[in-house]
Structures are given as structure tokens and as C-alpha cells.
Amino acid sequence: MSTLGEMQQAFARALSDPEAAIPAGLGGRRAAQAQRRFAIYRNNVTASLIDALQESFPVTAALVGEEFFRAMAREFVRCERPRSQVLLCYGDTFPDFIAAFEPAQALPYLADVARIEAAWIATYHAADAEPLGPAALAALGADAGAARVKLLPSVRLVVSQFPAGSIWLAHQAEHAGEAGEGPETVLVVRPAMEVTLRVMRGAEGVFATALYRGGSIEEAAAAALGADGSFDPGTALVSLLTQGAVLAFEMENDR
Amino acid sequence: MLHHASARCAAGIPDRAGVGLKPEHYREILEQNPDVGYFEVHAENYMGAGGPPHAYLEVIRKRYPLSLHGVGLSIGAAGPLDRAHLSRLKALNERYEPGLFSEHLAWSTHESEFFNDLLPVPYTQETLDIVCRHIDEVQTTLRRQMLLENPSVYVLFEESEIPETEFLALIAARTGCGLLLDVNNVEVSANNAGYDAAKYIDSFPVEHVGEIHLAGNAVAEGEGERLLIDAHGSPVEDSVWGLYRGALSRTGPVPTLIEWDNDVPSWPRLLGEAQKAEAELSRSARQRNRTPARATALA
Structure with a gap:
């Protein structure tokens, strides 16, 4: 040497x-x-x-x-x-x-709050992409259930057994919300230049998690309905589109 | 090896004061369009895939000249340059087409580990050969001239055999690179190594200087020594302004950057520092213009 x-x-x-x-x-x-x-x-x-x-x-x-x-x-x-x-x-x-x-x-919730902050950073620096608007749902047609949701490159999901999302939100200057309780699923995304957070509970979190892991809309809806019989997949999809988290819908034969 | 006529002609950066770009100031800069000569960014802060840093830099680049300053290439490492990192620098150079690209006479990687600091090298023939080889590789890969910055040092190597200013002159002569004269580093190193900062400036190979850096330092006392730390968290010291005037009297007007990376001040305060440098540059330009006039009168 x-x-x-x-x-x-x-x-x-x-x-x-x-x-x-x-x-x-x-x-x-x-x-x-x-x-x-x-x-x-x-x-x-x-x-x-x-x-x-x-x-x-x-x-x-x-x-x-x-x-x-x-x-x-x-x-x-x-x-x-x-x-x-x-x-x-x-x-x-x-x-x-x-x-x-x-x-x-x-x-015990500390690591999950840190996961949200790590997700925030990754989302902030992720590749830019243009999200679909809510109108895209109408174009899906009859075999919507078989479609898979391709999320933006900036999307990160944190699944917590604790109200980690509410704890994070409570520390933001502009936030004046109530303290949450119970498990939360937090979706972090940057549709344009602002990182946004969506805190989900119960079936909605199950639905988003299944989609995030690559399940079809049908499969995600079945999992969510198992958690809550009154769950409405249409409303949850509109929420994801409104938040600017969806890049594209992929049909089975596109893959 | 690349040959260049001078460190100055290809720069595309005016002989004015510039400011280190900080995310805290993105919005104010876009809203106010301040009269600043140029902005400089740390390359490694713009190596994410997307997001606000790139979006802001794109807009600022359209309005201002840009200088790209690397802090992680580890040109002084004994081991080979990190090709992946060099590729990232190349991509940034191609994307933003900065007027200047600079790096440090220092090392920060060893094997696979990255030390987030600029570590010193001994000034030996062996180091000279390694550094020149690395600079050749950088300039060949980036297809441009780079500037090499003199370091701040806290320890001295007994094996050093070449004075720092001579070492830098040899590198510039062999590789065709330009030099970045960091006047605060001169004050810090001169204090810590026990030499005269003004004499260092007097012996600096100014013909290669393409940019000057100014920053604040901090004092650390202990073990019967008063050391200076290259802290970049305060205004430029009066003593550094004095050295800067001495440097300008030798270089003439040269792009000058205010670096303030820690405890980042308000935008107006930072702009005020740049305006002080701008005043020194104007004075230097007036002096330069007077000199040939007098020579003519005497002839």
C-alpha cells in the first residue's frame, strides 16, 4: 500500500x-x-x-x-x-x-413516527411524476376490479399499530387536530412540490396497504371488506386520486 | 491531460459577488429577484431523483449564473475515485451547465466508508502524483476544467515536504486545473499551522485563481492553543476581509462567494455580506483601471 x-x-x-x-x-x-x-x-x-x-x-x-x-x-x-x-x-x-x-x-410508537419522517424525506427527493385526477376512475370501465393501481414514485406507506400519523400531525405548526388512537396507516406522497400526508384507519388503511403491495382493486377491496363490511372501495379510490397518489391504472393484460 | 488558456476565460461567471444557495432562501430569491452575481450549490445536495431542490434550482439557473461545488469526491484519497459519484457529477454538470465546477484538496472516503468532512493530505511527491491523476480523470470525464480549493487544516504532517502554495501551483501547472482561493481557509490554516496568512496570499499562484471563497470561522481554545475552525456559521471576520483585499490586489476582480452553511442567516443579512464583497470588487476594478492610465501618462 x-x-x-x-x-x-x-x-x-x-x-x-x-x-x-x-x-x-x-x-x-x-x-x-x-x-x-x-x-x-x-x-x-x-x-x-x-x-x-x-x-x-x-x-x-x-x-x-x-x-x-x-x-x-x-x-x-x-x-x-x-x-x-x-x-x-x-x-x-x-x-x-x-x-x-x-x-x-x-x-413503542417512536420508531413508527421516525418511519413517517424517513418516508417524508424519501418522498421529498423522489422522482417527479404527474398524478391522475379523480376523473380517471370513470375511464376504468367494467373490469375495474381487475386493475392494479400504479402509485407515484414518491408514494411511501407507513403501517403502524399506533396512532403514529396523528402524533406526527400534532407536531406540525399548521395542524390543530384531535389526538388519534389505535392503529393508523399513513400515506405520504408528493403530487407536485408539496409533500402531503394522509392518515387512514381501519378498512381504508387495509385497502391502501393491499394496493401498495401490488394487489388488484378487487383483492384490496375484499381484504378491506373483511375488516369492515360497510367499506366503500369507490370512495377510497377517489380519495387516493384526489390526494394525487395514483400514476396509472394497469389492466392485467397490460402487465 | 487538458490544457486551458486561463482559469478565467471559460468561466461564464461574472467577476462579482455570489452567494451559496440555501433551501431556506429559495422562495425569497424567486420572489425578489435580488441583484446577485451568481449562486453556488453543493453538488451532493442535488443528487436526489427529483423534488423541490431540482425544481427551484432549475428556475434559479435560468435567472442567474451557477457554480457547482463538490464536497464528496475525495480527490486526495489514495484509492481510486468513485466512478459512480463521478457519473453523478457529470450528470449534474450536463443538466445545469454551471459556469464553474470546483472540488477540494482533501479526502473523505476510505474503502467503502464516507467521512462527512474534508480531511487533510501530506504535501509529498506521492500525494502530488495521486491528486494530479485524479484531477486528470475528473477533467477528462466532465470534459471541463475544474477548480481545486485550498483546505482548512487542524493537523500537520511531518512528512510534508512542499509548501501548500507551491503544491497547488504544481497541480495547476500539471493538470491545467484552476484554483479556488478560500481566504477563510487561509486564515484558519495559517493560524493552526503557525504561518503568516498575508505571506501565504502573497505567494499564492494567483494566475490560476478562478474563484474566491469567503466564510466565517470559529475559535476553539484548549491545551494552551487557540485554534480556528472552518465553521461557516457566522459573518466573514474583519481579518479575512483584510486578507481578501490583499488577494484582490494581486488577482484583480474575481468571482467571490459568501459561504454561510450553518446557522443560516436571513436572506437580507446574507445579501448584505455579498454586497460587502461586491464593494471590494468594485474598488479592485477601479484600481485596476487606474493603473494602466498612469502608466500611459508616464510613458
Whole structure:
């Protein structure tokens, strides 16, 4: 390996592991000064990622407080170093980390709120696409049930056993809604430049989840009707179209 | 290797003050159409597939000259450049056709790991060869000249054998790249390495300078040392304005960017910083115009 490569290997090891010795040959200063100077890099590398997570997960941070959040984020950064120079979606695995993070177990909904925030970021940066309007439903015709719903590239769905969507909404400045209870399914989409969230409960959530996973309208409706006999698939489809979540309807023979 | 007549002629960026574009200011900029020489963006922030960042940048690009500044290419790494990342940079260059493209004399990747910082390299013959090879690859792939930025450093390598200004001059001469003179980095590194910032500016190979960066720094004291940190979270220091004047007296007017990336200020405050730089550029232009007139009178 080149001399430069050896130095960078030692530098990288010491950045990742605060216990590791700093690289040799960093100036003839007192050891304590060299340590402190190297610590600036150690701190930059970690703190910049913690800051990025705090910016991406503001509601999660508000729920646990800044001190707890930054300690949790520090642990995540230690376990999952970025593998890409593009940090836009760094933290997409943070929700899974939170779900397994022992000190956060007192807030069982926390990981799902974080999933909504990760979905928000992914939706924000997703490829642009023009959604169908509600009028598209009329064009579906007699074999509508066999159609599958192709959703926008920006659509993300978060299925929670908790009222995670209501908790997220309660932390938005413009929101003045009632607290929710029970399981919620949250659909995040960006039909144009604004990310929007739709919180669904019961059969409507079952219906959207089945469509999101690639089921036909018929199959999704059957699953939803199993949860609630009075469910109306037509109304739910119009809601999805109105929210701007649908890219196209695909018939079986189109696929 | 690419050859270019000068760092300046192909730029397409006016010799004016520009501002680092922040999402916080997208709307105000579109509504107010402020008189700004150009905008600069961090390439890595525009590597998503779509969404508001691209939509805003498209509109701003139509109204203003644009400079693209990479922060993750790791030109100083001993290992090969990341081809996937280079392809992303190429796509951005083709999409937005920026007047300038710049990167850093630093490394940030090792094996598959990315360190979100600009890490220092020793100034040796070996580093020189590696950096020049990487810059050749960048310029060949992007089919354009790039500018290389002088770093902020906190540690010094005993094995360094070439002064930084000479190291940069050698790179520019060998690769045909231009240089981005970051005056705040000069102040930070000079303080931390214990050399004279004004002398550094005096020995900088100004014929290669295609852009200047200005930013705020922060002080960190401890272990009997007063270190400066390249923090980009405050106004440009008076001492840095002074060094900037010294640099302009050598370069003449050159595109100058205000970088303020953390604790992002209000748009009017940021614009105010750019106007200060613009005033210095005007003064520099007047001085430049006076000099040949006097020479004529003497002849």
C-alpha cells in the first residue's frame, strides 16, 4: 500500500474509533495538543451526521428531547457509517435502529413516527411524476376490479399499530387536530412540490396497504371488506386520486 | 491531460459577488429577484431523483449564473475515485451547465466508508502524483476544467515536504486545473499551522485563481492553543476581509462567494455580506483601471 494509503487507513481507523491511537507523524507538538487537534476531525465527522439526523427527524427529536435524541443518534452514527457521499437519505435505516434501541422501548410508537419522517424525506427527493385526477376512475370501465393501481414514485406507506400519523400531525405548526388512537396507516406522497400526508384507519388503511403491495382493486377491496363490511372501495379510490397518489391504472393484460 | 488558456476565460461567471444557495432562501430569491452575481450549490445536495431542490434550482439557473461545488469526491484519497459519484457529477454538470465546477484538496472516503468532512493530505511527491491523476480523470470525464480549493487544516504532517502554495501551483501547472482561493481557509490554516496568512496570499499562484471563497470561522481554545475552525456559521471576520483585499490586489476582480452553511442567516443579512464583497470588487476594478492610465501618462 502507498504511504498515503497507510496514513489514510490509520486516520480512518482513528476517526471511527475514539479509543484508537491517532496516526503517527502529525507534527511535533505536545501529545495533548495533537490529540485535541485530531479530535476536531473526530467531532466534525460525528457531529455533522448527528446534526443531519436531527434536521431530518424533528418530530422524533421533539418526542424524546434533544439530549436523548442526540445520544441515540450518536449510537446510530457509530453503528452505521455513511456508505455514500450523498447524504440526502442518510438515516433511512434509523427507524429500524430506534425500534431495536433498548432505552427507547418506553415509547413503542417512536420508531413508527421516525418511519413517517424517513418516508417524508424519501418522498421529498423522489422522482417527479404527474398524478391522475379523480376523473380517471370513470375511464376504468367494467373490469375495474381487475386493475392494479400504479402509485407515484414518491408514494411511501407507513403501517403502524399506533396512532403514529396523528402524533406526527400534532407536531406540525399548521395542524390543530384531535389526538388519534389505535392503529393508523399513513400515506405520504408528493403530487407536485408539496409533500402531503394522509392518515387512514381501519378498512381504508387495509385497502391502501393491499394496493401498495401490488394487489388488484378487487383483492384490496375484499381484504378491506373483511375488516369492515360497510367499506366503500369507490370512495377510497377517489380519495387516493384526489390526494394525487395514483400514476396509472394497469389492466392485467397490460402487465 | 487538458490544457486551458486561463482559469478565467471559460468561466461564464461574472467577476462579482455570489452567494451559496440555501433551501431556506429559495422562495425569497424567486420572489425578489435580488441583484446577485451568481449562486453556488453543493453538488451532493442535488443528487436526489427529483423534488423541490431540482425544481427551484432549475428556475434559479435560468435567472442567474451557477457554480457547482463538490464536497464528496475525495480527490486526495489514495484509492481510486468513485466512478459512480463521478457519473453523478457529470450528470449534474450536463443538466445545469454551471459556469464553474470546483472540488477540494482533501479526502473523505476510505474503502467503502464516507467521512462527512474534508480531511487533510501530506504535501509529498506521492500525494502530488495521486491528486494530479485524479484531477486528470475528473477533467477528462466532465470534459471541463475544474477548480481545486485550498483546505482548512487542524493537523500537520511531518512528512510534508512542499509548501501548500507551491503544491497547488504544481497541480495547476500539471493538470491545467484552476484554483479556488478560500481566504477563510487561509486564515484558519495559517493560524493552526503557525504561518503568516498575508505571506501565504502573497505567494499564492494567483494566475490560476478562478474563484474566491469567503466564510466565517470559529475559535476553539484548549491545551494552551487557540485554534480556528472552518465553521461557516457566522459573518466573514474583519481579518479575512483584510486578507481578501490583499488577494484582490494581486488577482484583480474575481468571482467571490459568501459561504454561510450553518446557522443560516436571513436572506437580507446574507445579501448584505455579498454586497460587502461586491464593494471590494468594485474598488479592485477601479484600481485596476487606474493603473494602466498612469502608466500611459508616464510613458
